Amino acid sequence: MELKVFTDCWQQLEREEAPPIEGSAIMQMIERQVSGVQQRARRRLRRELTSYLPLAAIGLTGLLYEVTWTRLASAVGIAGLIGVLVAVLWHSERRIARVPFDRSLREVLGALVGALDAAARAYLAAYVSMFGLFAAVLVGIVGARQGAGFWLAGAGLLGLAAVAWSYASGRGYVDRMFGRYRAELHRCLQQLQAEPDPE
Amino acid sequence: MTSKSVESEFVALVNTHRGAVRRVVNTYAAAPSEREELFQEIVYQLWRAFPSFRHESSALTWVYRIAVNTAITAVRRQARQPEHVPLTSDHDDDTPTATTGAPDPRSELMYRAIRQLNDVDRAMVLCYLEGLSYERMAEVFGISRSNVGVRLNRAKARLHAIVRELEERPWS
Numbered sequence: 001m002e003l004k005v006f007t008d009c010w011q012q013l014e015r016e017e018a019p020p021i022e023g024s025a026i027m028q029m030i031e032r033q034v035s036g037v038q039q040r041a042r043r044r045l046r047r048e049l050t051s052y053l054p055l056a057a058i059g060l061t062g063l064l065y066e067v068t069w070t071r072l073a074s075a076v077g078i079a080g081l082i083g084v085l086v087a088v089l090w091h092s093e094r095r096i097a098r099v100p101f102d103r104s105l106r107e108v109l110g111a112l113v114g115a116l117d118a119a120a121r122a123y124l125a126a127y128v129s130m131f132g133l134f135a136a137v138l139v140g141i142v143g144a145r146q147g148a149g150f151w152l153a154g155a156g157l158l159g160l161a162a163v164a165w166s167y168a169s170g171r172g173y174v175d176r177m178f179g180r181y182r183a184e185l186h187r188c189l190q191q192l193q194a195e196p197d198p199e
Numbered sequence: 200m201t202s203k204s205v206e207s208e209f210v211a212l213v214n215t216h217r218g219a220v221r222r223v224v225n226t227y228a229a230a231p232s233e234r235e236e237l238f239q240e241i242v243y244q245l246w247r248a249f250p251s252f253r254h255e256s257s258a259l260t261w262v263y264r265i266a267v268n269t270a271i272t273a274v275r276r277q278a279r280q281p282e283h284v285p286l287t288s289d290h291d292d293d294t295p296t297a298t299t300g301a302p303d304p305r306s307e308l309m310y311r312a313i314r315q316l317n318d319v320d321r322a323m324v325l326c327y328l329e330g331l332s333y334e335r336m337a338e339v340f341g342i343s344r345s346n347v348g349v350r351l352n353r354a355k356a357r358l359h360a361i362v363r364e365l366e367e368r369p370w371s
Binding site for chain 1: 206207209210213214217218221222238239240242243244246247248251252261264265267268269271272303305306309317318319320322328329338339340341342355358359362
């Protein structure tokens with residue numbers, strides 16, 4: 001079969017046009033897509049919130065025994081940090097979803113890869129900062145109660161280990177979340193950017 | 200311009216180019232459910248970009264640019280959001296003609312062959328079959344006209360080899 005047959009076949013398909021789509025059906029398609037995008041974002045955020053519930057529970061459990069200013073501040077602090085993390089994720093998702101598609105393929109792929117990288121960086125920074133802050137608070141409390149010594153050194157080491165662990169697990173998480181999609185887009189971009197040898 | 204007139208202008212644009220969009224969809228998605236999903240996604244992206252449509256480039260080029268960008272990135276994104284796909288006959292590969300839904304052997308072979316090309320070559324061949332000039336294709340891809348020429352020739356050569364192979368071993 002020669003490629004000429006393909007062009008003939010294509011022209012045949014062009015002639016066999018499907019009947020026009022009604023305006024209301026087109027607008028319904030758009031509404032469905034909009035709600036699909038919102039649903040997916042909500043589902044992702046719910047999943048994210050669920051994974052931080054145990055952390056929030058730690059702060060709340062303390063309040064069940066006795067309400068003190070310190071415990072209240074801890075619970076609010078934990079909830080606030082989780083909120084920041086989820087907000088970062090939400091903002092990143094929106095940024096990815098808002099990449100304009102009316103540019104050239106090269107620009108769109110570049111913009112999407114950039115948005116995914118920015119999302120991964122922002123999430124990782126927020127995640128590690130959260131653990132860093134926890135570690136700092138822990139060291140501060142131990143230092144204030146026990147003074148300099150064995151316990152303070154132990155708390156410091158524990159804090160450092162927690163930050164290191166959060167970096168490793170955060171990297172794993174963003175790789176799982178954005179890595180495959182980014183790699184696929186990057187591969188497409190490379191296909192497009194590779195200089196073809198003139199024949 | 201009122202929102203009603205914007206809507207009717209958009210509906211007219213979609214209907215004018217629905218065939219071209221369908222052909223992009225059929226090239227990037229094999230299963231009927233995937234095709235429907237991709238078609239809707241392209242319509243949504245067209246709607247999103249519609250306010251910035253300046254009529255500077257031809258409407259077909261604009262529609263094609265968005266359709267190709269959406270097809271390539273949407274297929275990739277599905278890898279990011281694995282969802283349950285029922286194992287029904289609905290998922291089988293069948294390539295329709297535009298009107299009847301009955302597979303035509305020539306168009307079936309054509310779509311099968313084109314789907315074996317990589318994403319960029321596939322889009323190049325699509326634009327070529329749709330009759331876009333090198334200049335328009337350069338706009339769609341964001342590369343130079345000479346680059347389009349070289350790439351398109353290579354993509355056609357690959358396609359030719361795939362077709363030969365499919366004709367020799369149709370079950371592969």
